[in-house]
Amino acid sequence: MILKEVDSLIYVDTDVLFLQPVELIWDMLTHFNSTQLVAMAPEHEEPRIAWYSRFSRHPYYGKTGINSGVMLMNLTRMRVAQFK
Numbered sequence: 001m002i003l004k005e006v007d008s009l010i011y012v013d014t015d016v017l018f019l020q021p022v023e024l025i026w027d028m029l030t031h032f033n034s035t036q037l038v039a040m041a042p043e044h045e046e047p048r049i050a051w052y053s054r055f056s057r058h059p060y061y062g063k064t065g066i067n068s069g070v071m072l073m074n075l076t077r078m079r080v081a082q083f084k
C-alpha cells in the first residue's frame with residue numbers, strides 16, 4: 001500500500017552488520033520463482049538451543065522459527081497478492 005514506485009527491497013534491522021557486500025543478498029531476488037514474495041532465514045540452526053523451540057508459547061514456523069531481521073521483499077508481487 002506504500003512505496004508504490006518500489007518493486008523490491010531488503011528490510012534490515014538496525015543491529016545487522018554486513019560482513020559481505022549487500023549485493024549478494026540482493027542478487028537472491030533473481031532466484032525467486034513466480035510465486036515467491038518474501039525470503040527469510042531460519043532463526044537458528046539447532047532446534048535444541050533455539051529460542052522459539054525452548055521458550056515460545058505461540059505457534060512458529062518450522063523447527064526453529066524464522067528470523068525477520070533481514071527480509072527480501074518483492075513488493076510488486078505482495079501488492080498483487082494483497083499480502084497483509
